[in-house]
Amino acid sequence: MLPEEKLLAALRQKIETSLAWGPMEQWTNNDFEVLSDRIAEATTTTLSTTTLKRVWGRVAYASQPSTTTLDALAVFAGYEHWRAFRASQTEVTVAAPSIPRIASEDAPKPESSSGWKNYAWPLGIAAILALTLLLYQSFAPAPAPEESSLPAIIKPEDYHLSFRPVTTGVPNSVVFSYDAGKAPVDQVFLQQSWDERRREKLDRNGNVHTSIYYLPGYYRAKLVVGNQIVAERELYLRVDDWVAAVSREPVPVYLPIEDIRQNGQLAIAEKQLLDLGLDLQPEPPVTVLTNVGKTEGLWSNDFTFQTRLRHDYATGAAACQHARVLLLLKNDAIIIPLSAPGCVADLSLYAGGKSYDGRNTDLSPFGIIGDNWLDLSCTGKDGLLTFRVNGKRIFQVESEESPKEIIGIRYEFSGMGSVDELRFGNSSGEVWVEEF
Known part of the structure; x- marks a missing residue:
């Protein structure tokens, strides 16, 4: 197979040829906007002009395009998906037969000795026979491999x-x-x-x-x-109501939601876990609050999300008070990590199709978990995902993905936690509000 860079170059060339817009270096921003619209019409996948400029090398970027981007480009070029395009681009290298160089009649002829004259005829016949055999071996078809050595083709x-x-x-x-x-x-x-x-x-x-x-x-x-x-x-x-559970393998422990929804909050209490015989030490369990199916019509490029939450357990191995808020998307997620200030090196943020590791990214703004309630928000607009805590912007990323539908929410706490309210909306207004 061709290297990935050559494959992408070949795909770009096919698209450029079909568009017939002239040299790519002369394309304007409007050209990329038109291309984005055409790809959306042909594939139902929207690629931003920024993404397309990265693919065409107009914006410096080190990472490879996402699978979603590659699939959309391949479909636009007339293939089922990126894998189908890649499979069609095989290099077949046929070695040229090795044919001895024959001197031209115009080339100067060496002086001949009497001995050479005596053996010229039989040596000439031998040379012709050798050349004939060499040509036959070069062009003769190779023997078919044994059936057992043929690779199986999976269609x-x-x-x-x-x-x-x-x-x-x-x-x-x-x-x-x-x-x-x-x-x-x-x-x-x-x-x-x-x-x-x-x-x-x-x-x-x-x-x-x-x-x-x-x-x-x-x-x-x-x-x-x-x-x-x-x-x-x-x-x-989908589900009709919130699901509360303790994450365990192979089967989670479900908690009655009527016991969790109390005093205008969703809250998992220590006593509830102890009554179920669940140990909180030395390894605190991960508790989950999730709801799926209430966000119809929300997309990752036009949404607002606001919530109020608190971590309620910081004993022993739970001192870091790890928590995650997951905005569930179709085939993806936005994962917002939270912790105590001293534990941010362990955090990992995932947003816009890219991971940000706390060991090589400054995620200290997400180290704000303590005993108090905090207001967390995330907005998606114009290809940017913006995160705020208590009204202050703490992080912003540029999405590398096409917009995806938001399908639900999940809270995860190391130990226990509480959620006071939740709001989802977009440019048209509020879509889902929970005040419990």
Whole structure:
């Protein structure tokens, strides 16, 4: 296969040729806006002009384009997706046959001795025979490899995956129907989501598999043969109310939501966990508050999110008071980390398709968790994601992704925490308000 840089250059060239706008160096900002609109019309994926300028090298940027960007460009160029384009761009190198150089009749001829004259004829015949054999060997087809050495070709169109949720809410069993009968190896898996650890081995000659999902959200189930994804399906699990749980493997411990919703707050108390026989030390459990399905019409490029929260446990190993607020998107998330001031090196922010590690990024503004309530907000507008705490802007990133739909919210606390209110809206007004 071609190197990734050459592949991207080849894809750009195809698009430039189809547009016929002249040299890319002469494209204006308006040209990139028109290209963005055309890609959106053809693929339903919106790529910002900034992203397109990065792809075309008009804006300096070190990272590779995201898979979403590559897929959209490949579809615009007439391919099913980036993988299909990459598969079509193979380099075939055929070695030229080695043919001895034959002297021209015009070339000066060396002086001949009498000995050479005596052997010239038989040597000439031998040279012709040798040359004929060499040419035959150069052009003759290579013997076909043994059948066992031929690589198996996996064609996604030979496989099928569909699903049917058994009920609503969570936990929820999902019945998957699949066809993997043409798999060349007995390594067929169902991957529940992006997380490769959530793989379950399938019988390649079977056709039904049931899997359990314990938390609501947006999942992209994958049928995998060997290490190749051959089919994907989007699974959207909504809930009618908040879900409270203690994160445990393999099954979370659910908490009655009526016990959590008290005094105008969502709050998980220490006594509730102890009554369930859950140990808080030496490793405090992670508690979860989540709701999915109330944010229809909200997109990551036009939204406001505001919430008021507090961490309620700082004993022993929970001294760092780690917490995360996850804005759940279709096939993605915005992950906002929080901690006590001295623990920011352990934080990791994920936003706009990029990770920011506290070990090589200054995330100290997110180290503000303590015993008091704090107001946290995040807004998305014009390709920028802006984070504020108590009304003060603390961080801003430029999104590298096309806009994605917001589908829900999740709070995670190391130990316990409380949420006082939540508000989602966009440029048209408020979409979802919770005051509990």
